[in-house]
Amino acid sequence: MSNNKLNEVLQKQKQQIQEPIKSSEDIIQLVGFVVGEEEYAIPILNIQEIIKPIEFTRVPSVPDYVLGVFNLRGNVIPLIDLRKRFSLNASKQSASTRYIVMKDEENIAGFVIDRLTEAIRINRNRIDPPPETLVKDKGMIYGIGKRDQNILTILKVEALLKRDF
Amino acid sequence: MDDMKEITQDFLVEAFELIEQIDHDLVELEANPEDLELLNRIFRVAHTVKGSSSFLNFDVLTKLTHHMEDVLNKARKDELKITPDIMDVVLESVDMMKGLLHGIRDHGNDTDVGIEISDICARLIAISEGDEIPTASTPTEPVVTPEPEPAPIAPEPEISDEALSSLSDDEVEAEIERLLKVRKAEDQARRASKGISSPATTSTSAAPKPVSTSKPTTKKDDDGDKKVPAQSGGAVAQEQTIRVEVKRLDHLMNLIGELVLGKNRLLKIYDDVEERYEGEKFLEELNQVVSSLSLVTTDIQLAVMKTRMLPVAKVFNKFPRMIRDLSRELGKQIDLEISGEETELDKSIVEEIGDPLVHIIRNSCDHGIEDPETRRLAGKPEKGTVELKAYNEGNHIVIEIVDDGKGLDAAMLKMKSIEKGIITEREADAMSDKEAFSLIFRPGFSTAAKVTNVSGRGVGMDVVKTNIEKLNGIIDIESEVGKGTIMKLKIPLTLAIIQSLLVGTQEEFYAIPLASVLETVRVPIDDIYTIDGKNVLRLRDEVLSLVRLSDVFGVNKVFDGGDQTYVVIIGVAEAKLGIIVDTLVGQEEIVIKSMGDYLQNIPGIAGATIRGDGRVTLIIDVAAMMEMAKEIKVNIRAEMDAESKNVKEKPSDYKVLIVDDSKMDRTIMQKSLEPTGVTVIEATNGVEALTIIKSGEHSFDAILIDIEMPRMDGYTLAGEIRKYSKYRNLPLIAVTSRTSKTDRLRGVEVGMTEYITKPYSSEYLENVVRKNIKLP
Numbered sequence: 001m002s003n004n005k006l007n008e009v010l011q012k013q014k015q016q017i018q019e020p021i022k023s024s025e026d027i028i029q030l031v032g033f034v035v036g037e038e039e040y041a042i043p044i045l046n047i048q049e050i051i052k053p054i055e056f057t058r059v060p061s062v063p064d065y066v067l068g069v070f071n072l073r074g075n076v077i078p079l080i081d082l083r084k085r086f087s088l089n090a091s092k093q094s095a096s097t098r099y100i101v102m103k104d105e106e107n108i109a110g111f112v113i114d115r116l117t118e119a120i121r122i123n124r125n126r127i128d129p130p131p132e133t134l135v136k137d138k139g140m141i142y143g144i145g146k147r148d149q150n151i152l153t154i155l156k157v158e159a160l161l162k163r164d165f
Numbered sequence: 166m167d168d169m170k171e172i173t174q175d176f177l178v179e180a181f182e183l184i185e186q187i188d189h190d191l192v193e194l195e196a197n198p199e200d201l202e203l204l205n206r207i208f209r210v211a212h213t214v215k216g217s218s219s220f221l222n223f224d225v226l227t228k229l230t231h232h233m234e235d236v237l238n239k240a241r242k243d244e245l246k247i248t249p250d251i252m253d254v255v256l257e258s259v260d261m262m263k264g265l266l267h268g269i270r271d272h273g274n275d276t277d278v279g280i281e282i283s284d285i286c287a288r289l290i291a292i293s294e295g296d297e298i299p300t301a302s303t304p305t306e307p308v309v310t311p312e313p314e315p316a317p318i319a320p321e322p323e324i325s326d327e328a329l330s331s332l333s334d335d336e337v338e339a340e341i342e343r344l345l346k347v348r349k350a351e352d353q354a355r356r357a358s359k360g361i362s363s364p365a366t367t368s369t370s371a372a373p374k375p376v377s378t379s380k381p382t383t384k385k386d387d388d389g390d391k392k393v394p395a396q397s398g399g400a401v402a403q404e405q406t407i408r409v410e411v412k413r414l415d416h417l418m419n420l421i422g423e424l425v426l427g428k429n430r431l432l433k434i435y436d437d438v439e440e441r442y443e444g445e446k447f448l449e450e451l452n453q454v455v456s457s458l459s460l461v462t463t464d465i466q467l468a469v470m471k472t473r474m475l476p477v478a479k480v481f482n483k484f485p486r487m488i489r490d491l492s493r494e495l496g497k498q499i500d501l502e503i504s505g506e507e508t509e510l511d512k513s514i515v516e517e518i519g520d521p522l523v524h525i526i527r528n529s530c531d532h533g534i535e536d537p538e539t540r541r542l543a544g545k546p547e548k549g550t551v552e553l554k555a556y557n558e559g560n561h562i563v564i565e566i567v568d569d570g571k572g573l574d575a576a577m578l579k580m581k582s583i584e585k586g587i588i589t590e591r592e593a594d595a596m597s598d599k600e601a602f603s604l605i606f607r608p609g610f611s612t613a614a615k616v617t618n619v620s621g622r623g624v625g626m627d628v629v630k631t632n633i634e635k636l637n638g639i640i641d642i643e644s645e646v647g648k649g650t651i652m653k654l655k656i657p658l659t660l661a662i663i664q665s666l667l668v669g670t671q672e673e674f675y676a677i678p679l680a681s682v683l684e685t686v687r688v689p690i691d692d693i694y695t696i697d698g699k700n701v702l703r704l705r706d707e708v709l710s711l712v713r714l715s716d717v718f719g720v721n722k723v724f725d726g727g728d729q730t731y732v733v734i735i736g737v738a739e740a741k742l743g744i745i746v747d748t749l750v751g752q753e754e755i756v757i758k759s760m761g762d763y764l765q766n767i768p769g770i771a772g773a774t775i776r777g778d779g780r781v782t783l784i785i786d787v788a789a790m791m792e793m794a795k796e797i798k799v800n801i802r803a804e805m806d807a808e809s810k811n812v813k814e815k816p817s818d819y820k821v822l823i824v825d826d827s828k829m830d831r832t833i834m835q836k837s838l839e840p841t842g843v844t845v846i847e848a849t850n851g852v853e854a855l856t857i858i859k860s861g862e863h864s865f866d867a868i869l870i871d872i873e874m875p876r877m878d879g880y881t882l883a884g885e886i887r888k889y890s891k892y893r894n895l896p897l898i899a900v901t902s903r904t905s906k907t908d909r910l911r912g913v914e915v916g917m918t919e920y921i922t923k924p925y926s927s928e929y930l931e932n933v934v935r936k937n938i939k940l941p
Binding site: 055056057058059060061062066068069070071074075076077078106107108109161163 | 426719720761762764767768773779780782
């Protein structure tokens with residue numbers, strides 16, 4: 001009986017190990033978070049780290065969604081409020097507010113989000129290109145991920161990190 | 166192939182170093198044509214370059230230097246007198262040599278740059294053969310047609326042949342000794358080169374040449390003859406210095422920057438720890454470690470900064486030549502006096518100040534110094550003088566360019582500027598002489614009657630201003646008509662780690678590079694005037710434009726200033742501006758950090774730094790802020806007056822804040838104040854009270870504070886309120902049941918104005934408030 005179970009478990013593990021290898025090309029890993037009402041996600045590889053809110057310094061003559069700069073272990077990094085970026089109503093910081101520090105080849109910046117959800121693995125073929133109506137939205141959306149219970153908006157990190165003022 | 170490349174590289178480095186010196190020497194030579202030492206030095210340069218270039222097959226360069234060498238050799242042996250005309254040709258050929266060397270650096274050969282040398286060669290030959298030298302053909306002969314002997318032995322006969330005619334016995338001795346040395350060194354070099362990976366390449370490339378043509382033979386020998394001793398002589402010196410890539414030094418500097426920030430941070434933490442654990446034993450030890458660390462850090466910083474330092478001579482050296490050419494071109498007589506050329510500056514700055522100096526000096530020569538005729542009539546010596554001085558002043562280097570020319574005429578400058586539409590007549594009237602002088606930095610301004618080759622295109626001085634601004638430098642002009650002009654450039658020693666003045670406006674802090682801060686003053690707002698929509702301050706005999714830092718950067722208004730305000734006076738290039746700030750925090754060493762691509766080029770912000778407390782503070786770009794300040798039109802005085810003098814007509818215009826956590830106590834206080842008719846606002850604890858005060862919605866005339874409250878007690882609240890300069894005189898009245906003497910003392914310490922103990926009579930409270938808010 002126990003032997004059987006053990007085998008079953010081993011079998012399962014084996015399957016798990018093999019699975020990502022054979023389909024690793026199609027799976028992308030994302031981190032999901034909530035801004036306002038909506039759930040968004042970004043590729044995990046673009047995340048440098050996620051930190052609790054710390055003090056920041058306001059920078060003058062920038063759009064209001066750029067909150068300022070903060071000190072990340074000796075580096076000065078811009079801080080962007082995603083609520084304001086998406087033209088949502090501002091809300092107070094809560095205990096679940098986080099800064100996600102995202103980076104691409106050239107740029108790095110912190111983004112204020114309301115709440116983290118989970119790490120998500122999604123098959124590439126379940127991601128649709130953004131609907132026409134949203135494309136004009138500065139191209140910040142990479143695609144729409146379809147999941148069993150809900151859909152999520154996958155953001156384009158390069159676009160978020162691109163200065164457009 | 167790689168070997169050849171390497172050799173070419175070495176050759177270029179050496180050649181560029183040599184020609185840097187040669188310009189200087191040549192001009193000096195013109196003044197002292199008899200100076201044999203100088204002549205020899207110049208001759209050696211031409212000779213070395215010739216030798217090396219022939220070895221490397223740069224035929225054009227070889228031919229040019231060969232002819233130069235001929236002329237110089239004659240001069241060296243006193244067969245030729247150096248006249249200004251000859252010097253012109255020689256200098257021209259030096260320029261061509263430079264051009265060719267640049268060509269070699271950029272293209273790898275000396276033909277692609279397309280410099281035509283036949284003409285200059287012809288002239289050089291004419292000089293060397295010309296005039297008073299009867300033996301013209303003899304000295305040239307040995308050079309052109311040398312003995313067809315094998316390479317190694319060639320130098321001896323050639324030199325002796327050539328030298329025989331003029332060398333004295335002693336010189337012959339010396340020559341022989343020199344040759345012996347050369348031979349030794351040559352052997353050494355040969356042995357050494359065998360150690361190198363592929364000696365074959367070097368020897369084969371060198372060997373066939375002497376055989377192929379006879380002409381290069383001599384040159385090849387000359388090369389060995391001259392270049393080798395230079396190397397062996399340098400060997401001793403080489404052990405003292407190492408060539409280091411600038412990139413490495415930059416990296417080192419960055420690391421030091423981090424270290425300095427760390428040090429600042431540590432010092433701050435130590436202060437906190439000291440407060441908390443006063444008297445503890447380990448503090449002493451910690452203190453020692455922290456102070457020695459901070460000492461060492463400062464030393465390292467200085468040491469690394471020193472490695473990046475170069476003497477300004479590097480820039481100054483090209484000016485004697487420039488002045489000489491200019492004076493000939495302009496038909497004026499000008500002397501250049503250089504002093505303090507050993508003063509050192511950061512490499513990056515040395516590279517930047519070259520251009521501005523060129524423009525200023527040209528300007529002095531062209532517009533400043535008059536022609537000899539005019540000068541004589543004015544009772545001045547015919548020869549004009551331009552002085553170039555460098556010296557240290559604190560954390561700055563000052564470069565002064567002084568000329569004894571005709572000086573700047575403020576009235577004339579104004580007139581010209583009005584003509585050209587640079588300023589309006591009204592502006593001109595309001596200008597002081599100093600301001601008028603600075604008109605020369607405006608783009609499009611030129612006082613030269615006609616555009617000469619030298620200046621007058623109206624670009625130059627504008628460049629000066631931009632470059633000096635870039636370096637956070639300051640330009641000061643003093644001038645007197647008929648006497649001359651003094652231009653002072655004050656430039657910070659280094660750009661990476663700078664001293665700054667930290668200022669606060671509302672709740673934000675900014676760092677102003679100390680190099681740009683001229684002074685700070687505290688002025689009553691009554692001294693601020695508005696002229697033409699501009700805010701100005703009269704300071705001593707000057708009228709300064711004023712701007713509020715909070716207006717420039719759109720800082721959220723949290724509280725108002727008092728009737729006094731701090732003004733930081735900054736200077737950029739030639740302009741000045743007063744910046745109104747709320748607090749002066751102090752001086753701090755900061756390291757400029759970029760805010761990344763995302764926040765690049767924010768107007769008015771030069772970068773950010775991390776302070777001792779770990780917070781990010783923005784660094785003001787002073788030059789950019791000057792521009793921004795021009796756009797701001799706020800009547801500061803009127804605004805401040807409106808704030809500070811809210812006219813109060815009836816009792817209900819007075820506002821009193823009651824801070825108490827007990828509903829009953831608040832009601833009692835309110836009831837007590839009812840007879841006065843003042844408006845009462847309530848808060849239930851310190852935090853709430855502070856929020857109300859900071860919101861600026863109400864301006865209070867007095868605050869009644871209970872001491873014991875949740876979240877923030879009365880003492881803390883009073884302390885917080887007193888931090889704002891605006892509330893320094895606001896009556897704070899403690900209303901408490903704490904009656905002990907220490908409580909009262911504490912109250913005084915944190916800045917309570919009155920201390921009322923519970924229980925109290927309503928009349929008493931009413932009277933105290935009445936008295937404090939000066940209710941009629």
